[in-house]
Amino acid sequence: MTTTVTDYYQPGWRDQNHACPACEWQGSSRQMEMELHDEQTEYTCPQCEYPLLVVMHPSLQEVKAAADAGNEEAQQQLAILAMAPRDS
Numbered sequence: 001m002t003t004t005v006t007d008y009y010q011p012g013w014r015d016q017n018h019a020c021p022a023c024e025w026q027g028s029s030r031q032m033e034m035e036l037h038d039e040q041t042e043y044t045c046p047q048c049e050y051p052l053l054v055v056m057h058p059s060l061q062e063v064k065a066a067a068d069a070g071n072e073e074a075q076q077q078l079a080i081l082a083m084a085p086r087d088s
């Protein structure tokens with residue numbers, strides 16, 4: 001089963017334990033293989049590459065809302081975005 005995280009800023013998903021249905025592996029996203037896409041990050045089983053976790057990337061509005069709500073990670077991400085060169 002693949003778990004989808006739609007709210008990036010919900011606490012705890014990084015440390016949540018997942019059991020791979022395809023092999024015997026168990027662990028959290030910190031031990032998984034990470035694959036970065038435009039819209040989402042996929043975490044796959046380090047043993048058999050079964051996709052275990054899909055994390056949807058937050059939109060800029062969601063980053064701003066989380067930063068306003070006091071989320072430190074969101075505040076750091078906003079700071080990074082502010083420094084990034086604009087595509088034009």
Ligand SMILES: [Zn+2]
Nearest residue numbers: 020023045048
């Ligand atoms: Zn596996």
